[in-house]
Amino acid sequence: MLKFEHVSKRYAGGGDALLDVSFHLHPGEMVFLTGHSGAGKSTVLKLAAVIEKSSHGRIFLDNQSFNDLKTSQVPYIRRKMGLIFQDYKLLQDRTVFDNIALPMVIAGHSYQDIAKRVRAALDKVGLSGKEQKYPQALSGGEQQRVGIARAVVNKPSLILADEPTGNLDPVLSAEILHLFTQFTQVGVAVLIATHDIALINRMEQRVITLDHGRLIRE
Amino acid sequence: MLKDNPRSQKQMGTHEPSFNTQFHSYLDVHAQTLFSSLGRLTRAPAAFMMTLLVLAISMALSSSFYLLVKNFQQLTGNVNASNQISVFLKLETTPSNVAKMRERIMLDTQVQSVQLITPEQAAAEFKANSVFGEALDALQKNPLPAVLVVLPKSSLEDEQGLNALITHFEQMPEVDSAKSDIQWISRLRAIIAVANRVVLLLSLLFGMAVLLIIGNTIRLELQDRHQEVLITQLVGATHAFIRRPFLYTGFWLGFLASISAWFIVTVFMLFLRQPVQALSQQYSGSFELAFLNYTETFTLIGFASFLGVLGAWLVLGSQLHALESE
Ligand SMILES: Nc1ncnc2c1ncn2[C@@H]1O[C@H](COP(=O)(O)OP(=O)(O)O)[C@@H](O)[C@H]1O
Numbered sequence: 159m160l161k162f163e164h165v166s167k168r169y170a171g172g173g174d175a176l177l178d179v180s181f182h183l184h185p186g187e188m189v190f191l192t193g194h195s196g197a198g199k200s201t202v203l204k205l206a207a208v209i210e211k212s213s214h215g216r217i218f219l220d221n222q223s224f225n226d227l228k229t230s231q232v233p234y235i236r237r238k239m240g241l242i243f244q245d246y247k248l249l250q251d252r253t254v255f256d257n258i259a260l261p262m263v264i265a266g267h268s269y270q271d272i273a274k275r276v277r278a279a280l281d282k283v284g285l286s287g288k289e290q291k292y293p294q295a296l297s298g299g300e301q302q303r304v305g306i307a308r309a310v311v312n313k314p315s316l317i318l319a320d321e322p323t324g325n326l327d328p329v330l331s332a333e334i335l336h337l338f339t340q341f342t343q344v345g346v347a348v349l350i351a352t353h354d355i356a357l358i359n360r361m362e363q364r365v366i367t368l369d370h371g372r373l374i375r376e
Numbered sequence: 377m378l379k380d381n382p383r384s385q386k387q388m389g390t391h392e393p394s395f396n397t398q399f400h401s402y403l404d405v406h407a408q409t410l411f412s413s414l415g416r417l418t419r420a421p422a423a424f425m426m427t428l429l430v431l432a433i434s435m436a437l438s439s440s441f442y443l444l445v446k447n448f449q450q451l452t453g454n455v456n457a458s459n460q461i462s463v464f465l466k467l468e469t470t471p472s473n474v475a476k477m478r479e480r481i482m483l484d485t486q487v488q489s490v491q492l493i494t495p496e497q498a499a500a501e502f503k504a505n506s507v508f509g510e511a512l513d514a515l516q517k518n519p520l521p522a523v524l525v526v527l528p529k530s531s532l533e534d535e536q537g538l539n540a541l542i543t544h545f546e547q548m549p550e551v552d553s554a555k556s557d558i559q560w561i562s563r564l565r566a567i568i569a570v571a572n573r574v575v576l577l578l579s580l581l582f583g584m585a586v587l588l589i590i591g592n593t594i595r596l597e598l599q600d601r602h603q604e605v606l607i608t609q610l611v612g613a614t615h616a617f618i619r620r621p622f623l624y625t626g627f628w629l630g631f632l633a634s635i636s637a638w639f640i641v642t643v644f645m646l647f648l649r650q651p652v653q654a655l656s657q658q659y660s661g662s663f664e665l666a667f668l669n670y671t672e673t674f675t676l677i678g679f680a681s682f683l684g685v686l687g688a689w690l691v692l693g694s695q696l697h698a699l700e701s702e
C-alpha cells in the first residue's frame with residue numbers, strides 16, 4: 159500500500175537526508191523504522207505524509223503516485239492516514255473531544271457520526287470520561303493517547319508514528335504498542351519511527367534500519 | 377468557492393460520508409464557525425473593542441461627511457431661487473430711453489415678460505424695507521438706477537441659456553449690469569460637485585484604511601493560531617476549511633464596525649437636529665435634517681462586511697502560501 163522506490167531527499171541547504179531508499183509496506187503490517195539520530199527516520203515519515211517532497215524516486219500510496227500530486231489533492235491523501243507525533247501536536251485550547259473530532263469535522267461528517275466515533279476512539283485508547291478535559295490537564299501518556307485517538311478516528315488505512323513513545327516510560331510505551339498491534343488486526347498498516355531498540359526487540363516485527371540516509375537492513 | 381470539492385474527495389477518500397450528510401454538516405460547520413469566530417473575537421475583549429472602534433470611527437467619519445454634503449445639497453434645493461434677471465440701467469438713462477429699452481427687451485423671443493422699477497419706486501421700496509431709508513433723504517439726488525426685471529422663458533436648469541441672455545443684456549450700451557440668481561446657483565452647484573468628489577475620495581481612503589486594519593487584524597490572528605493551522609492541515613484540512621473561520625472573522629469585524637458607525641452617526645445627527653431646526657426657523661424655513669436612509673444604511677453595512685471578507689481573503693492568500701512553504 160505504501161511504496162518507496164529509490165527515494166532520495168536532499169533538504170535545501172543540507173546534505174542528503176535519504177539516499178536511494180526502497181521498501182514496501184503492506185496492509186495490516188507493522189514496521190519499525192530505526193537508526194541513529196539524524197539517520198532520516200522523520201524524513202521518511204514526512205515524505206509519506208506529503209509534508210516534504212522527494213528529490214528523486216517515486217512514492218505510492220494505494221498505487222497513487224505522490225510525484226504528480228496537486229496541492230489541492232494533498233488534504234484528501236492525508237485523510238487516508240493517521241499521523242502521530244512525538245510532541246502530540248494537540249490543540250491546547252480545545253477539549254479532548256474536539257481534538258479527536260477534528261479530522262472528522264474536516265471531512266464533513268454529521269455530528270451524530272462524529273460523537274459516536276470519537277467515543278469509540280476514546281474507549282479504545284482508554285480515555286473514556288476525559289473528553290471534556292483540556293490537553294494541559296492530562297499526563298504525557300494520556301496526551302499521546304489523545305493523539306492516537308485522533309489519528310485513528312477517521313479509520314485510516316495507514317498510521318505513521320514518529321517516536322510515539324519518546325516521552326513515555328516503558329510500561330506506557332508497551333501499552334501504546336499494544337494498541338498499534340490491535341489496529342493492524344483490522345488491516346491498518348503501521349509505520350513507527352523509533353530509536354528505542356529495547357522496545358523493538360520485544361515486538362518481533364519487521365524492522366527497517368537507516369544509516370545516514372541509506373537503508374542498511376530489512 | 378468555499379466548498380470542499382466533493383468529487384475529488386470521492387475519488388480518493390476511503391471513508392467519505394454521503395453527499396447528503398456532507399451537505400448538512402457543511403451547513404453545520406458554517407453556522408458553527410460563524411459563531412465560534414465571533415466567540416474567539418470576544419475572547420480578547422480589549423483588543424477586539426479597540427479594533428472595532430478604530431474601524432467604526434473611520435466609517436463614521438466618511439459617513440458623516442457624506443451626510444453633511446447630502447444635507448447641504450438638500451438645503452440648497454429648498455432655497456427659493458428664481459430665474460429672473462435684474463437689468464440695472466445706467467443712472468443717466470432718461471425715462472424715455474428706459475421705456476424704449478423696455479420695449480426692445482420685450483420683443484426678444486427668449487423673454488416672457490418685463491417689469492419696470494423706476495428709480496422712484498426703488499427709492500420708496502428701499503425706504504420701506506431698510507433701516508438706512510432715512511439716509512436716502514439726506515442725498516440730493518436719487519442714487520438708485522432704473523431696473524428692468526426680466527422673466528426669461530428658460531428655466532433655472534438652463535444655465536447656458538440664462539448666462540447667454542445675461543451677457544446679451546450687459547452688452548447693451550444703456551445697461552450698467554445684469555444680475556441673476558443663476559450666478560450664485562451655479563457657483564453653489566460647483567461647490568457641491570467638489571464636495572461630492574471629496575466625499576468619494578474620503579470614502580476611498582477610509583475604505584482602504586478599513587481594508588488594511590482588518591487585513592492586519594487577520595494577519596495577527598493567523599500568526600497567533602499558526603500552530604493550529606499547521607495541525608489542522610496535517611489532519612487533512614483543505615485551504616477552504618482553514619480560510620473559513622478567518623473570513624468569518626473579517627466579516628464580523630466589518631459588520632459590527634458598520635453597525636457601530638451607524639450608531640455614532642445617528643447620535644451625531646440627533647445632537648445636531650435641535651440647533652439646526654432653530655436655525656432653520658430663523659430663516660422661516662422648515663428644513664429637516666436628513667439621516668442615513670434605509671438604502672444608505674444597508675449599503676454601509678453591506679460594503680463594510682464585504683471589505684471585511686475581502687481584507688481577510690487578501691491576507692490569507694499570501695499568508696497561507698507563506699505557511700505552506702515553511
Ligand atoms: N528541514 C530540514 N532542513 C535541512 N535539513 C534537515 C531538515 N530536516 C532534517 N534535516 C536533516 O536531514 C537529516 C535526517 O533528519 P531526520 O529525518 O530528522 O532524522 P531522524 O528523524 O532519523 O533523527 C539530518 O541530517 C537532519 O539534519
Ligand SMILES: [Mg+2]
Nearest residue numbers: 199200201320
Ligand atoms: Mg526524528
